[in-house]
Amino acid sequence: xxxxxxxxxxxxxxxxxxxxxxxxxxxxxxxxxxxxxxxxxxxxxxxxxxxxxxxxxxxxxxxxxxxxxxxxxxxxxxxxxxxxxxxxxxxxxxxxxxxxxxxxxxxxxxxxxxxxxxxxxxxxxxxxxxxxxxxxxxxxxxxxxxxxxxxxxxxxxxxxxxxxxxxxxxxxxxxxxxxxxxxxxxxxxxxxxxxxxxxxxxxxxxxxxxxxxxxxxxxxxxxxxxxxxxxxxxxxxxxxxxxxxxxxxxxxxxxxxxxxxxxxxxxxxxxxxxxxxxxxxxxxxxxxxxxxxxxxxxxxxxxxxxxxxxxxxxxxxxxxxxxxxxxxxxxxxxxxxxxxxxxxxxxxxxxxxxxxxxxxxxxxxxxxxxxxxxxxxxxxxxxxxxxxxxxxxxxxxxxxxxxxxxxxxxxxxxxxxxxxxxxxxxxxxxxxxxxxxxxxxxxxxxxxxxxxxxxxxxxxxxxx
Amino acid sequence: xxxxxxxxxxxxxxxxxxxxxxxxxxxxxxxxxxxxxxxxxxxxxxxxxxxxxxxxxxxxxxxxxxxxxxxxxxxxxxxxxxxxxxxxxxxxxxxxxxxxxxxxxxxxxxxxxxxxxxxxxxxxxxxxxxxxxxxxxxxxxxxxxxxxxxxxxxxxxxxxxxxxxxxxxxxxxxxxxxxxxxxxxxxxxxxxxxxxxxxxxxxxxxxxxxxxxxxxxxxxxxxxxxxxxxxxxxxxxxxxxxxxxxxxxxxxxxxxxxxxxxxxxxxxxxxxxxxxxxxxxxxxxxxxxxxxxxxxxxxxxxxxxxxxxxxxxxxxxxxxxxxxxxxxxxxxxxxxxxxxxxxxxxxxxxxxxxxxxxxxxxxxxxxxxxxxxxxxxxxxxxxxxxxxxxxxxxxxxxxxxxxxxxxxxxxxxxxxxxxxxx
Numbered sequence: 001x002x003x004x005x006x007x008x009x010x011x012x013x014x015x016x017x018x019x020x021x022x023x024x025x026x027x028x029x030x031x032x033x034x035x036x037x038x039x040x041x042x043x044x045x046x047x048x049x050x051x052x053x054x055x056x057x058x059x060x061x062x063x064x065x066x067x068x069x070x071x072x073x074x075x076x077x078x079x080x081x082x083x084x085x086x087x088x089x090x091x092x093x094x095x096x097x098x099x100x101x102x103x104x105x106x107x108x109x110x111x112x113x114x115x116x117x118x119x120x121x122x123x124x125x126x127x128x129x130x131x132x133x134x135x136x137x138x139x140x141x142x143x144x145x146x147x148x149x150x151x152x153x154x155x156x157x158x159x160x161x162x163x164x165x166x167x168x169x170x171x172x173x174x175x176x177x178x179x180x181x182x183x184x185x186x187x188x189x190x191x192x193x194x195x196x197x198x199x200x201x202x203x204x205x206x207x208x209x210x211x212x213x214x215x216x217x218x219x220x221x222x223x224x225x226x227x228x229x230x231x232x233x234x235x236x237x238x239x240x241x242x243x244x245x246x247x248x249x250x251x252x253x254x255x256x257x258x259x260x261x262x263x264x265x266x267x268x269x270x271x272x273x274x275x276x277x278x279x280x281x282x283x284x285x286x287x288x289x290x291x292x293x294x295x296x297x298x299x300x301x302x303x304x305x306x307x308x309x310x311x312x313x314x315x316x317x318x319x320x321x322x323x324x325x326x327x328x329x330x331x332x333x334x335x336x337x338x339x340x341x342x343x344x345x346x347x348x349x350x351x352x353x354x355x356x357x358x359x360x361x362x363x364x365x366x367x368x369x370x371x372x373x374x375x376x377x378x379x380x381x382x383x384x385x386x387x388x389x390x391x392x393x394x395x396x397x398x399x400x401x402x403x404x405x406x407x408x409x410x411x412x413x414x415x416x417x418x419x420x421x422x423x424x425x426x427x428x429x430x431x432x433x434x435x436x437x438x439x440x441x442x443x444x445x446x447x448x449x450x451x452x453x454x455x456x457x458x459x460x461x462x463x464x
Numbered sequence: 465x466x467x468x469x470x471x472x473x474x475x476x477x478x479x480x481x482x483x484x485x486x487x488x489x490x491x492x493x494x495x496x497x498x499x500x501x502x503x504x505x506x507x508x509x510x511x512x513x514x515x516x517x518x519x520x521x522x523x524x525x526x527x528x529x530x531x532x533x534x535x536x537x538x539x540x541x542x543x544x545x546x547x548x549x550x551x552x553x554x555x556x557x558x559x560x561x562x563x564x565x566x567x568x569x570x571x572x573x574x575x576x577x578x579x580x581x582x583x584x585x586x587x588x589x590x591x592x593x594x595x596x597x598x599x600x601x602x603x604x605x606x607x608x609x610x611x612x613x614x615x616x617x618x619x620x621x622x623x624x625x626x627x628x629x630x631x632x633x634x635x636x637x638x639x640x641x642x643x644x645x646x647x648x649x650x651x652x653x654x655x656x657x658x659x660x661x662x663x664x665x666x667x668x669x670x671x672x673x674x675x676x677x678x679x680x681x682x683x684x685x686x687x688x689x690x691x692x693x694x695x696x697x698x699x700x701x702x703x704x705x706x707x708x709x710x711x712x713x714x715x716x717x718x719x720x721x722x723x724x725x726x727x728x729x730x731x732x733x734x735x736x737x738x739x740x741x742x743x744x745x746x747x748x749x750x751x752x753x754x755x756x757x758x759x760x761x762x763x764x765x766x767x768x769x770x771x772x773x774x775x776x777x778x779x780x781x782x783x784x785x786x787x788x789x790x791x792x793x794x795x796x797x798x799x800x801x802x803x804x805x806x807x808x809x810x811x812x813x814x815x816x817x818x819x820x821x822x823x824x825x826x827x828x829x830x831x832x833x834x835x836x837x838x839x840x841x842x843x844x845x846x847x848x849x850x851x852x853x854x855x856x857x858x859x860x861x862x863x864x865x866x867x868x869x870x871x872x873x874x875x876x877x878x879x880x881x882x883x884x885x886x
Contacts, residue, residue, distance in 0.1 A: 018649030026661060295871075299864035301818055303834075304856045307841050315845065399654060420657065432661050439654040447652075 001455070008451055012444055019440040020230065027433050028222050029061065045070040045116035055236060055430065056225035063221055066126060066212040071115045076208050077101040087111055093205075100177075102207035105199050107136055112143075113195035113211075119186040123213060127182040127195075130208040131171065136201025138171040140182055143194040177207060183214070230437070236430035240423070245434045248419060253401060255325055256415030259408065260400040262331070263338035267346060268393060270339065275350035276377055279358050290347065297344030305341040306410050309333065323412045334407045353388045357381045387457060394450045398442035485800070485876035495872030501865035505607050512608030515601075528605050528831055532596035537843075540591040540599075540850050541584055591850040594843060597831075599851050603858050606833035610818075610862065640764070647761060766798040803873060818859065833859055 049070045052058040058068045077084075078101045081092040089109050095101035105111055119125060127140065169182045184195075197204065215221075229236065235245035278287045313333060314322045320333035357363065358381060366376045401416065408418040416435060423431035489495050519526035538544070590599040770776060771794075779789045818834035833855050840851035 014645055015648050015652055018645060019652050022649060022653065295864065295867055299860050299867055301837075301856065301859045301863070303818060303837055304852075304859070307837070307844065307852065308856075311844055424661075432657075436653060436657045436661055439657055440652045443652045443654065 004455060005452065008448055012448055015444050016441060019437065019444070020227070023433055023437050023440075024223060024226055027429055028057070028226070049117070051239070056222050056229075059215065059220060059222045059225060061221060062223050063218060065215055065218055067215055067220075069119075069125075069211055069213045071117055071119060071211055077103055077206075083116075100207040102132075102205045105138075105197060105204045105206070107199045107202055107204075109199065110141075110143075111197045111199075113197070113209075115195065115211075120213070121186060123186050124183055125186055126212045126214065127184070128179065128208075128210040128212060129182065129206060130177055130179045132175065132177050132205045132207075133171055133173050133199075134175060134202055134205075135173055136199065136203075137173070138197060138199040138204045140169045140171070140184075141196050141198060142184055143196050171204070173202070179208075235434035235437075238423070238428050238431050240426045240428045240431075245430050248431065249416065249434060249438070252414065252416040252419050254415075255413050256401060256404075256408070256417060258331060259334055259338070259413055259415060260404060262335045263342070263404070264396065264400055266335065267339045267342050271343060271346035271350050272389065274343075274347045275354050276382065278347075278351040279354040279381060280373065280377060282355060282358060291351070294344040294347045294351075297340070298348070299344075300341075302341050302406065305337050306406055309337040309340075310410060325411075325413045330411070330413075334404070334411045334413065338404055338407055349392065350385075350389065353385050354381060357385050360384075387454065390453050390457065391450050394446050394453060395443075397449075398439060398446045401439065401442060485873070488876040489872055492872050492876075494868050495876075498865040498869040498872070501861055502869065505862050505865075506611065508604050509608040509611040512604045516605070516608065526601075528597060528601035530597060532592070535588070535592050535596040536594055537848055538588050538592040538596070540854075541587060541589045543850075544584065590854050593839065593848075593851050599854055602831040602836055603833075603854055605831045606836060606855065606858065607862070609830060609832040610859075643764070651761075763798055763802075767794055770794045770797055 049058070052070075058070075060066065077092065078095055081090060081103050084090045084092070084103050089106040089111065091104045091106070093099070093102055093104065131138075169180070171180070233246065235249070237244055238248060241248065274290060278290050281287045310322065310333070313336075314320050321330050324330050362384075363376060363380060366380055371379075405417040405421055407413070408415045409421055412418075419431060420435050422428070423435070515526060515528075588598050588600070590603065592598055593602070767790075776789060776793060779793050784793075818832070818837065836851065836855045840848070840855065844852050
């Protein structure tokens with residue numbers, strides 16, 4: 001038995017890993033960085049960068065050395081010159097048929113690269129540059145120009161010198177477009193740093209320019225970041241409520257369970273009893289009527305149950321409180337609606353199970369021996385039908401934790417379902433991802449439980 | 465002699481799985497009724513489609529979007545007492561019995577009054593909403609969108625499920641392991657959460673473009689099927705059918721089509737990645753992507769069973785390739801599962817669409833049922849009950865019909881599926 005359990009737990013691992021991969025693909029690869037979507041349009045690049053930094057979205061996806069940075073974002077010159085518009089001596093050429101859009105830097109001048117915000121100190125950055133130089137040379141330089149108050153006391157010698165410049169790379173003449181990667185260090189005080197280009201003897205044409213930041217190692221990536229987040233059980237921070245997601249989940253699960261657990265138990269008891277009733281009166285008018293009613297109940301939309309229930313019972317007749325989460329009376333109506341809306345499908349399902357059992361040989365034998373009808377039903381059929389019922393029941397348990405999305409919204413219950421819908425509306429990625437992930441993992445665990453229950457309750461299921 | 469052979473052959477044909485199921489279905493009155501309800505809805509949806517494209521083409525505001533603030537909150541025409549005696553004193557209020565919809569005073573003679581009454585009856589038969597838009601027209605449009613959702617999501621889900629299921633069941637081993645892993649992973653993620661997350665990530669909006677996709681896909685499919693049918697025409701089984709005096713349509717649809725149907729499935733599965741990349745399917749994509757799991761599981765089990773059957777072993781012995789056996793021989797034998805799943809998933813897809821539109825992440829800017837419910841919900845508190853009621857009724861009957869037909873189909877085709885599919 002123990003060996004079986006251990007083996008099943010090991011079998012769980014690939015599925016859990018699969019769930020992690022799928023959520024990663026969905027939110028990191030398909031979704032891309034949600035920074036602009038969540039923060040809005042008129043936000044400084046620095047704020048976006050911080051958003052990405054916090055969630056690891058600027059890192060490479062699976063494996064890589066370089067992170068994106070928004071300090072210099074416009075990488076191609078397809079529509080306009082971007083931040084180079086302001087710089088004197090720069091002319092912009094729109095894309096032609098063969099030629100990509102590019103900017104031309106007139107010779108004999110220093111050009112400073114327009115950065116959106118300061119770079120990080122002592123970090124290696126990299127220019128990725130696609131250029132053409134028909135004649136002459138161009139040099140990439142980092143220029144540190146210190147003002148006395150920039151360096152207070154720390155390095156007075158440097159301050160006295162008024163700064164220094166360092167030539168990083170000399171570009172030579174070439175007539176075709178060529179891509180070069182130029183690494184450089186941001187230095188101790190990046191506030192004073194100017195990234196400059198100097199051209200001499202010929203115009204430098206640039207058609208793509210990127211700035212990237214070096215990571216600590218090759219595995220400093222989004223995927224590893226995600227995995228480590230999961231391992232630390234840290235699901236990030238909601239950018240809407242500004243709370244930690246784990247705290248939000250802790251707060252939300254109580255109300256959710258208050259709502260779903262009663263629905264689950266009441267519905268189970270009622271549905272199984274009605275199904276037994278069907279089995280008792282099988283092939284009579286009562287049975288048929290119950291089936292018809294069950295199918296009708298199934299066909300009414302869930303939304304309609306809620307809206308009409310709230311309108312008629314809560315508002316028109318005033319039997320229940322309408323909205324809120326203050327005492328147990330506020331739960332009565334949502335629980336009632338939840339039970340009724342799920343009843344049809346459940347009754348039909350359990351009835352099928354019961355009837356499947358009713359035609360078995362052992363039932364006929366029991367009847368032939370003269371066991372009474374209730375005796376057969378409760379002692380034999382119910383016991384044997386327990387296995388499919390159990391499967392169904394255990395599988396539903398993980399869904400209890402998400403609460404009931406719509407019921408919570410309509411009745412103002414501050415549970416996880418309510419939270420999830422809010423998160424969807426505000427594109428709150430961290431919250432959505434955490435809820436999806438935890439739901440999936442609970443489901444996998446419930447699956448394991450079902451298998452173990454099988455092994456416990458049915459001696460025919462082989463173990464090991 | 466000849467006659468009796470034909471007779472016995474006919475008999476054996478009609479007692480095949482499909483023939484048997486068909487006869488059983490026809491005898492089931494509920495199934496027939498459900499079928500006709502679905503046909504009526506389909507006609508409504510097609511009419512809605514026609515209206516939509518007609519006004520789209522003419523570049524006019526379609527009638528279901530036309531606002532008329534003079535006629536807001538008009539109750540259903542029956543409740544407006546269309547045949548009541550006119551009270552000439554108050555000819556002002558629109559929709560009151562005294563005036564017809566053109567605002568002219570109602571006539572006095574019985575015949576004329578009857579005629580006016582009929583006209584009033586036909587004028588906004590199900591009432592109007594807060595902007596004076598016709599509830600009936602909007603409900604029809606809702607049917608159109610519901611069918612689009614049902615069909616498109618099936619077109620996404622069925623190919624993935626069928627193909628992966630066939631592959632897994634047939635090849636076994638590593639392939640099977642991988643596909644089982646894939647679907648168990650997908651099925652571990654709670655459906656609704658997953659659908660909504662996909663819809664959020666892929667983005668809201670856009671629709672109507674898939675008709676364009678449909679119009680480009682069919683050409684390719686048509687060419688393939690044509691080539692295949694031409695090949696099949698010379699095959700012995702078709703010639704036998706010819707010699708037995710069967711009509712060309714019977715041969716075409718009963719004999720050749722099942723043998724080339726795999727192409728349809730393959731084409732759709734090949735179009736699918738292209739469709740994703742255009743990001744047209746948005747929320748529909750979400751629904752389609754999660755439904756295939758169940759189907760895949762069922763098909764896999766069935767194919768595994770069929771693999772040991774004599775006819776598959778015979779095909780093996782004849783040296784046929786695995787794909788040929790899989791799609792040509794086994795698939796037609798397990799295809800009824802697809803049909804059952806389709807009819808059972810359809811109402812679920814409709815409900816999901818209603819749910820998502822209600823939350824505002826589904827259809828945008830069109831009167832889908834979900835959006836209508838969402839709008840009508842607030843007005844219900846003011847006593848405007850008709851909008852809500854008719855949308856509810858519309859959803860109720862189509863879902864009921866699909867539930868009943870699905871049950872009947874399942875009973876006719878494969879009663880064993882009862883407990884495995886909820």
